[in-house]
Amino acid sequence: SAVISQKPSRDICQRGTSLTIQCQVDSQVTMMFWYRQQPGQSLTLIATANQGSEATYESGFVIDKFPISRPNLTFSTLTVSNMSPEDSSIYLCSVSPGTSSSGANVLTFGAGSRLTVL
């Protein structure tokens, strides 16, 4: 399965600033996804990063707040803009290059970026 490097692993940020999270995959993948995981809550899909076109955002997430880049098939970035304490969360990059023995598309995740906004 693919190996994902995600950085930073954690950061403490000031309110009103922006932070960019990087996701590097060791193989070319078509689909890259960005998730948010808040304490005690389910994984929430922010957007799908598309190579060569704009990201596809889920309901409740907008490009101005979470701009995404996907310059090639192995790399993507997610920026959390104008941060507030409510943005404190773990942000996870994931890809879907593999299948299980039953034929399911299995997600592989990065280790996540834990952001704390003061």
Added chain:
Amino acid sequence: GQNIDQPTEMTATEGAIVQINCTYQTSGFNGLFWYQQHAGEAPTFLSYNVLDGLEEKGRFSSFLSRSKGYSYLLLKELQMKDSASYLCAARDSNYQLIWGAGTKLIIKP
């Protein structure tokens, strides 16, 4: 609406068996996944069920009943390293994953 329910936390004893339940309500159904997530680490794939019945993989088994919208993950011969959160996710008719909040499993000696 679409929803996944699983217990928030469970405690079990090393060497014992534990069953983590998951119920789902989705618009259509295209399979159910279980992931394991150790604290501070990435979720990792455990199992996938799309047909009714039990899928066994070593110490871990996963069961699905589509008519009941129900799945469980069964962990046998529990080890301390099994202490983790277990995430249930169902895939709907649009192949979107709907995630549960996870069950934190605490293993005691």
